[in-house]
């Protein structure tokens with residue numbers, strides 16, 4: 303019994319095209335988690351959602367949950383051309399955090415409507431529901447010390463915490479209780495700007511109840527570029543490895559690749575990454591990973 307993870311795309315900020323981007327792919331962030339009971343959970347809906355939809359189309363039509371980390375366009379743009387929205391046998395539960403500028407329903411319904419897209423979400427054939435993730439301050443520290451479960455999808459238990467990023471962003475931990483596997487998804491995080499509370503909360507989520515099997519994390523920059531890009535909302539790959547090591551996570555997938563970082567740059571980076579941590583790699587679009 304296992305959990306499977308498909309990388310539809312892990313390019314950051316905007317898509318990249320052309321022969322120099324074939325190895326790692328140019329589509330922006332969208333991943334598919336398939337639980338041990340075939341639960342389908344899509345993490346973010348960047349342009350990589352097209353590849354995710356191709357994988358979903360090979361399976362029985364039914365319910366798909368789409369969980370958003372935040373609503374920046376590189377994590378939303380794949381919604382407009384998701385072919386499964388135009389097929390009545392599919393149903394989508396779109397869920398995500400509420401920030402000061404709105405909830406998941408506000409963000410999606412603004413985008414899936416004129417003038418940004420000719421067809422409004424209400425005219426699409428698939429059933430589309432919205433569920434706002436609520437952060438109950440009273441539930442922030444449950445008695446067992448583990449961060450609260452935000453929602454369940456059969457055996458997939460999703461926890462989350464806010465991470466430093468302009469406008470806000472959530473990182474999630476997904477535990478597949480049947481398979482005994484766990485995954486942390488932390489796209490769009492600026493570790494250098496964390497508060498002590500953010501650091502403690504995030505590391506706790508990574509570590510408890512046991513260190514996650516896989517950490518998928520934003521490694522947009524290198525340490526040498528950190529000062530130039532301070533405040534952009536992203537982390538250096540070097541910091542990502544330190545985070546993984548302090549959380550006791552051995553398998554790391556680095557993503558949110560900068561749009562200008564071509565295959566040659568990323569392959570060179572991956573060699574440096576592997577020298578420091580054998581279980582770390584750069585995420586490649588089109589890749590399936592068994593957890």
Ligand SMILES: [Zn+2]
Nearest residue numbers: 314315376490
């Ligand atoms: Zn992003």
Ligand SMILES: [Zn+2]
Nearest residue numbers: 374467490535
């Ligand atoms: Zn962002």
